[in-house]
Amino acid sequence: MASSNSQENNPIAITCHRLNGNNYVEWSQYVKIFLSGRERYGYVTGATKEPASTAANYASWVRDDNQVMSWLLNSMQPDINKNFLLYTTYTSIWEAAKETYSSSNNISELFRLEGQAFSLKQEGMNVTLYYHTLNSICQQLDLHENI
Template identity: 40%
Template sequence: MMFISGKGKDDYLTGAAAPPPKGDPKFKSWRAENNMVMSWLINNMDTEIGQHFLFYGSAKEIWDAAKETYSDSENTAEFFEIKCVLHDIRQGDLTVTQYYNTLSRYWQQLDIFEESDWECPRDHLKYRKIMEKERIVKFLVGLNKNLDEVRGRIFGTKPLPSLREAFSEVRCEESRKKVMMGGQGAPTIPESSTLMSRRTTFTNDKQRKGRPWCDHCRKPGHTNPMRELLIFMTLVKRRP
């Protein structure tokens, strides 16, 4: 449906693009576009299902029959399953983004089951606001305990932010905590590297004993002037 709508051909599904009389010059163009939409529908079905619709006369007929036959909007078992998953789901090992996206996918499926025609648009808007508030609470309650601070901060906001704003704030807090935790402590040096460094120092000290040693030439008898200059510059920088 999204692909067909993006192509501007969804009128062939709703029936708004009704076929003109066969003698009408526009009939040929309508038939070509109708057949194109029919092929899009059938090609996106399983082979066994698509074969059933090959001889239908219009895209609208295929769409109505497929919707009536295979639609899950009246599938009570699936509706119950989605409700159970949403009740039990928690962040756990997921990142905040993964947790939020998982909830959003189930909420989108739930919206399909709860889709209905509202006589009063204002009542529908009020209902959507109530649902949004419930989803904000669900999202916040399922967060891990290390995000208690930002959760309490959002719950204390009057009025509550939107679901997307709440998610954005929690995600920023998660990123901040990761940066802070990543900066704690200095990187540890493997014990083998430390031992190797000590052995090298011991060997050099042994070789240098009683005679000057050049680190550049690796020979006794004189010192490395560049090394002495670097040591001097380091000491100057450390002076208050």
């Protein structure tokens, strides 16, 4: 059995939904859930601020920020993550990815999702699958609203 320390040093797949340029909303939710479970959600909300470079906790903040940056970059497709390698903090990567890939104002994406919801028919699906498919579309629409 591996110790938790060795587990922390191994690469962690934070989501199976890697950012591919078209799935920002879902990807960002998976990242937020993962970071919250690792007590690093403050990096997303801005609650975890960079201390002064002379502060006693500066080195641990840099270590934690780099760890979160690594998780974030590893959750992106290689052709996307290379665009963020020169950013120096997790927050700068997060904001740049949001600005670049967020489709909250993407009318065509919203139109596509609404079209899917309105045209979905149960046809050969059992009730449970139909419900979950429709619910998934509605959740994606909600996520667009929240962003």
